[in-house]
Each structure stands twice: as C-alpha cells, then as structure tokens.
Amino acid sequence: MSEEKLMSKKKPAYPVNDKLDAYLEHYNRKIEIPIFYEDLLRFSGSVVVYDANDEDTLWVRAYYPEFERKEIDDSLKRVYSILHSDGSSNISQYLNVDAVDYCTFGNSKPFRIRIRNILNDNFTYFYVKKTDASRIYGLELEHMLSPYNLNFLVYKDTLIEEHIAGIPGDVFIKEMLPSCTESEKAQLAKEFVKFNERCMIRLLGDMRSYNYVIVPVHDFDHVVYRIRAIDFDQQCYEGRLNVYRPQFFKENFEMVELVRKKLLRDSVDQYKLEERSIVAKRILSSGNRIKRLRSIAKKDTISTTANMKMLRDQILDLTLDIKFKKCKSMGEVLDSALNFVRRNYQGVSMKQIIEQKIKI
Incomplete structure (x- = not known):
C-alpha cells in the first residue's frame, strides 16, 4: 500500500472541549503562560538551519525586531521556569534564549526553543505548538501507558512540550x-x-x-x-x-x-x-x-x-x-x-x- 493511500493528506487540529480543559486543570497541565504560539509567528526574518553535514533540517531560525526581542526572551525564560521549576523569575538571570527555530515541515509547525544556562553552558529545548485535542490525548496516553513520563503545559491555544532527548x-x-x-x-x-x-x-x-x-x-x-x-x-x-x-x-x-x-x-x-x-x-x-x-x-x-x-x-x-x-x-x-x-x-x-x- 502506498504511503499516500495509507494516510490522509492533512489532519485538522481539534479544539479542547470544556471537560478536557477541566481535566488538564485538575492534573496541573493547564497553567497560565506569558506568551502564545501566535506571538512567536511575528518574526521579521529567518535563515535555514543546516545539520553537521550541511543538509537542510527543514527548520528555520527566526529573528524578531529588536524592540520585541527582549520581551519575547523574558517570556520564554518564564515558560522554561514554569515547565521545569517553580515558575518564578529567580532563575531568569542565569538563562539565555540561544535560538527560536520554526519547523516548516508537517502539521504542527512547532517552534523549538533552545535555553542555555550561562553559568555552565548546559542547554535544553522545549517546544511551543498550537493546541490540538488529539495531540493532548496522545501526550497523556504516552505519560500513562508507556515507560516514560511526559511534561507539558496547555493554556488556551498554546501547547508547551518538553524536549525528548534521543x-x-x-x-x-x-x-x-x-x-x-x-x-x-x-x-x-x-x-x-x-x-x-x-x-x-x-x-x-x-x-x-x-x-x-x-x-x-x-x-x-x-x-x-x-x-x-x-x-x-x-x-x-x-x-x-x-x-x-x-x-x-x-x-x-x-x-x-x-x-x-x-x-x-x-x-x-x-x-x-x-x-x-x-x-x-x-x-x-x-x-x-x-x-x-x-x-x-x-x-x-x-x-x-x-x-x-x-x-x-x-x-x-x-x-x-x-x-x-x-x-x-x-x-x-x-x-x-x-x-x-x-x-x-x-x-x-x-x-x-x-x-x-x-x-x-
């Protein structure tokens, strides 16, 4: 069977209904965040991201106007703190937003955020995506039915996912x-x-x-x-x-x-x-x-x-x-x-x- 016939051309995003929203809030998945997916779409330019072999990764590095960049960086640091720590701004002074990459391939078109600790150069990623109910069911089922726990946040039309290393x-x-x-x-x-x-x-x-x-x-x-x-x-x-x-x-x-x-x-x-x-x-x-x-x-x-x-x-x-x-x-x-x-x-x-x- 050909791949074209195996899968549909494009899957739509489904909204989060009231009961799923209440579920997310009950299990601490729904937390207010200071930046939304739509905010990150306002980049003014981009360059292609290549891998170590100079091949196109299908990601582009987004650049923002100078007057918006500080606010975006501060908001992304706060999101990192909410996802991985207590949500306070105490650790922000030790963090730097190294890159905001946008994926041009696939349905979800996520943003990949690279956060670096300036004290020791350790870095990690997280992803900003549009909220989709079926994706949330997938994340929750993975959390419960696979050997691995998953950390993610949902707020209105924005989904924040931790990076899965491998x-x-x-x-x-x-x-x-x-x-x-x-x-x-x-x-x-x-x-x-x-x-x-x-x-x-x-x-x-x-x-x-x-x-x-x-x-x-x-x-x-x-x-x-x-x-x-x-x-x-x-x-x-x-x-x-x-x-x-x-x-x-x-x-x-x-x-x-x-x-x-x-x-x-x-x-x-x-x-x-x-x-x-x-x-x-x-x-x-x-x-x-x-x-x-x-x-x-x-x-x-x-x-x-x-x-x-x-x-x-x-x-x-x-x-x-x-x-x-x-x-x-x-x-x-x-x-x-x-x-x-x-x-x-x-x-x-x-x-x-x-x-x-x-x-x-």
Whole structure:
C-alpha cells in the first residue's frame, strides 16, 4: 500500500472541549503562560538551519525586531521556569534564549526553543505548538501507558512540550545501525517489536523513523537501546489500522528487516505478549486518571466519522470482539481497544495464549 493511500493528506487540529480543559486543570497541565504560539509567528526574518553535514533540517531560525526581542526572551525564560521549576523569575538571570527555530515541515509547525544556562553552558529545548485535542490525548496516553513520563503545559491555544532527548530514528538507522554489534541489533529488533505493539494498542499513528528517537542506555558492560515516540499529532485520527503499526512505513524498513533476521516467530510473539501485559497493568495502575480521560475522549470529536468506522471495522476483524461494533466515536474505539487489552492480557501467559487461542 502506498504511503499516500495509507494516510490522509492533512489532519485538522481539534479544539479542547470544556471537560478536557477541566481535566488538564485538575492534573496541573493547564497553567497560565506569558506568551502564545501566535506571538512567536511575528518574526521579521529567518535563515535555514543546516545539520553537521550541511543538509537542510527543514527548520528555520527566526529573528524578531529588536524592540520585541527582549520581551519575547523574558517570556520564554518564564515558560522554561514554569515547565521545569517553580515558575518564578529567580532563575531568569542565569538563562539565555540561544535560538527560536520554526519547523516548516508537517502539521504542527512547532517552534523549538533552545535555553542555555550561562553559568555552565548546559542547554535544553522545549517546544511551543498550537493546541490540538488529539495531540493532548496522545501526550497523556504516552505519560500513562508507556515507560516514560511526559511534561507539558496547555493554556488556551498554546501547547508547551518538553524536549525528548534521543537520536532521531532516521539518523540512527542511516548512520549508526550499520556499526551496531549483532547482539545490539537483536536487542533493537526486540525493542521495535515492543514499540510497534505499544503504538497499535493505544492508537498512536504515523511513527515513521523521524517521529521517534533511539535512546542508548549504558547498562554495566553493554548498551541497551530504547525507542520513544516524539510526535503525538496522529493520536486516534486515521482510519487505517496499519497507520498505527510502525512496521508498515517504508522509513522503518531496516528495523523490520532486523526483526525478520534476528528474531524467531516465537520470540516475536513473546515480546508482543510482554508488551500487551505490561500495558494492561499500566491501565490498571493509572486508576481514575485514565478512566476520566477515556470517558472524556468517548464524547469528544477527534476524527471523522468515516475514519472511525473504518478503524472500528478493521479492529473488529482483527480481534473478533463484538464490543467494537457498538462504537460511535473514535474515543469509544480507543476505549474498547484498551478494554480489550486489559481483559485479555492482564497476567496472561504464553501457555494460556496457546490453550485459549487468544489472538496475538
């Protein structure tokens, strides 16, 4: 299937409804900030940002009129303090806004802010984006159902996201994967199977190689690789189930080949089972928080009716779970998918999979 047919041309941004807004406020995600996405669009000029190989990164460095720059810098420092500290201006004197970059590629068109500590030259990034309800659901689900916590803020039409550190997947595949040892490649194959499964379970789409990062973790005498999503724009939107399975994107071909070469079918099934079981446990441990989010999503509009019906029917064909037939919104499809995993894979073993013929 061609990529053009796999995904829609452009996904619209969906507004945050009153119930989701109240949810964000309850869990300290909604905090007043001194600058908005629209304010950063008033740059007066820009230059292309190139990488170390002099290739266009699809980011441009924005420049602002002198009379606006100080106010913008002070506001961005304050945002950094709200995101990472107590929100006071005490640390502002030690911070410098090194760059404001604007991405010209993709739906969200984010701003990337580079903040440097002038005392020791340590720096970090955060992102300023337009608020989109489906992206917020994606961030919250990642926070609760993945191994990683996420820090983000929402205020009116502006979304602030912390930077997720790691090696961009496309860069890793091109420049680092060929030099990995055979054992490292096998471990990467395992992680890709788990990542693929996690995305499908919670309906996170469009995980092409540039939408996730590879994180190397040094463990005693070897390196363990983890895979983390960094783009949550395509949460619960597309109609085709394969959009939620990273294995079907051509950009991930090398990773799929790793799985084929390094893992036996039984091992793939084992890792898929492990991931489904741990997601089931995370659903339970998230308690009222995820219940409340799912309840809000069920009544929200975060996709088209056509996409919802297509995805509902394809998941029904895959799981044979009649409960999907009753879904009337994309939030209900998500809710049914999480319920299916919780019911069938909490504490399940491979022996039970074989004896009960549970689909894996």
